[in-house]
Amino acid sequence: MALVGGRPDNAVGRMRRRMERLYPLCRSLTGEGVQQTLAILAEDLPLHDGAPFIKRIASGTQVFDWTIPPRWRVGAAWIADAATGRRLIDLADHTLHLVSYSAPFRGRLSREDLEPHLHSLPDHPDWIPYRTSYYVRDWGFCLTQRQRDALGEGPFDVVVDTDFDDAGELIYGELVLPGSDPEAGEVLISSHLCHPSLANDNLSGLTVATELAGRLRQRPHRLGYRFVFAPGTIGSLTWLAQHPDVRPDHVLVLTGLGGGGELVYKRTRRGAQPIDRAAEHVVGHRQGRIVGYSPYGYDERQYNALGFDLPAGRLTRTPHGEYPEYHTSADDLAFVADAELIDSLDAIEEIFAVLEGEATYRNLSPYGEPQLGKRGLYPKVGGRSADDAVMAMLWLMACSDGETSLLAITERARLPFAILRQAADDLLAAGLLG
Numbered sequence: 535m536a537l538v539g540g541r542p543d544n545a546v547g548r549m550r551r552r553m554e555r556l557y558p559l560c561r562s563l564t565g566e567g568v569q570q571t572l573a574i575l576a577e578d579l580p581l582h583d584g585a586p587f588i589k590r591i592a593s594g595t596q597v598f599d600w601t602i603p604p605r606w607r608v609g610a611a612w613i614a615d616a617a618t619g620r621r622l623i624d625l626a627d628h629t630l631h632l633v634s635y636s637a638p639f640r641g642r643l644s645r646e647d648l649e650p651h652l653h654s655l656p657d658h659p660d661w662i663p664y665r666t667s668y669y670v671r672d673w674g675f676c677l678t679q680r681q682r683d684a685l686g687e688g689p690f691d692v693v694v695d696t697d698f699d700d701a702g703e704l705i706y707g708e709l710v711l712p713g714s715d716p717e718a719g720e721v722l723i724s725s726h727l728c729h730p731s732l733a734n735d736n737l738s739g740l741t742v743a744t745e746l747a748g749r750l751r752q753r754p755h756r757l758g759y760r761f762v763f764a765p766g767t768i769g770s771l772t773w774l775a776q777h778p779d780v781r782p783d784h785v786l787v788l789t790g791l792g793g794g795g796e797l798v799y800k801r802t803r804r805g806a807q808p809i810d811r812a813a814e815h816v817v818g819h820r821q822g823r824i825v826g827y828s829p830y831g832y833d834e835r836q837y838n839a840l841g842f843d844l845p846a847g848r849l850t851r852t853p854h855g856e857y858p859e860y861h862t863s864a865d866d867l868a869f870v871a872d873a874e875l876i877d878s879l880d881a882i883e884e885i886f887a888v889l890e891g892e893a894t895y896r897n898l899s900p901y902g903e904p905q906l907g908k909r910g911l912y913p914k915v916g917g918r919s920a921d922d923a924v925m926a927m928l929w930l931m932a933c934s935d936g937e938t939s940l941l942a943i944t945e946r947a948r949l950p951f952a953i954l955r956q957a958a959d960d961l962l963a964a965g966l967l968g
């Protein structure tokens with residue numbers, strides 16, 4: 535078994551292989567690509583008791599202010615030189631070549647008539663942009679600037695073999711891992727899955743979330759964990775519409791977890807929620823960046839909406855729009871490094887450990903410093919400075935007033951949360967905390 539980050543683990547290999555399999559699929563809001571994606575994720579998810587992972591909701595269903603769109607089927611799509619029949623741009627070469635959700639079209643066009651349907655990036659002449667036309671019925675092709683410059687004058691034969699099925703459905707994946715303490719609450723982890731061949735946005739989120747679910751299955755957890763893999767905006771809104779009685783205590787949106795850069799935690803709309811405090815502690819200790827809430831971004835804007843008022847933070851390391859490869863073919867498998875995936879996974883596990891371990895205690899021996907030594911809690915050899923474990927106990931005894939939480943004391947002590955958690959367990963066992 536390979537050693538990764540100093541421990542036996544093949545999580546990196548699994549996350550990488552999962553991304554490689556997901557990368558070529560032609561995902562969109564609905565359709566075969568989403569189905570295939572969920573099937574691949576399901577292979578590694580701890581599904582149990584035959585609970586259905588894939589949820590379906592019929593096209594045309596009203597979801598708050600939105601309507602579930604028809605299912606999009608995509609077959610072939612290409613531009614050919616009419617004189618020679620040579621295919622110049624072909625969906626079979628790259629899923630980004632077709633504007634996502636393109637309407638069907640078949641015809642012969644002049645260069646002038648084709649032009650409004652072409653999208654390229656003059657500043658990055660070798661990259662294909664990612665474009666969608668979800669809510670306007672149109673068709674289009676995305677291509678590199680070099681391909682565009684070399685198209686010639688035409689005429690061109692264009693085939694967009696797609697159609698929309700009003701009797702179709704939107705699908706999303708949902709996995710619930712119940713916690714051992716029903717009173718402890720629930721964490722919702724949400725990742726969008728509507729992008730085609732883009733690795734960081736959002737295959738990185740999908741593969742890390744899947745790995746997280748597997749790890750949670752292997753160890754006890756007080757909190758419940760619910761994973762939602764859904765198309766952006768309409769997918770999270772659909773989940774919200776179908777679960778009016780589910781009120782997760784913490785929501786974490788995961789996306790863009792590769793692509794270099796430091797971890798970036800985006801606060802909930804209210805701020806200062808438990809998920810904010812946990813994530814700020816972990817991301818801060820990892821030299822990451824904390825940003826305030828903004829009503830733009832990924833699905834955190836749906837969960838945080840006033841009508842739902844859920845505390846949704848977001849973890850990325852490369853926020854949307856802040857890197858040139860964003861929404862282009864340069865966001866490919868090579869753009870996401872293994873080290874970034876595993877570091878993101880570790881950080882999220884640490885955030886969950888804080889949520890799991892956070893508590894508030896009272897010092898039961900508050901009249902001066904209790905004798906730790908006679909309880910076997912103090913190092914036997916005196917004279918050297920106190921180590922972290924002793925400092926953690928002293929901080930806990932100093933500050934556990936029944937109102938100040940473990941995490942608040944951790945921040946004041948400037949020690950890792952895990953050390954405070956262990957110290958609290960020792961003091962609880964010794965009857966000094968309650």
Ligand code: ZN
Binds near residue numbers: 729735854861
């Ligand atoms: Zn995106």
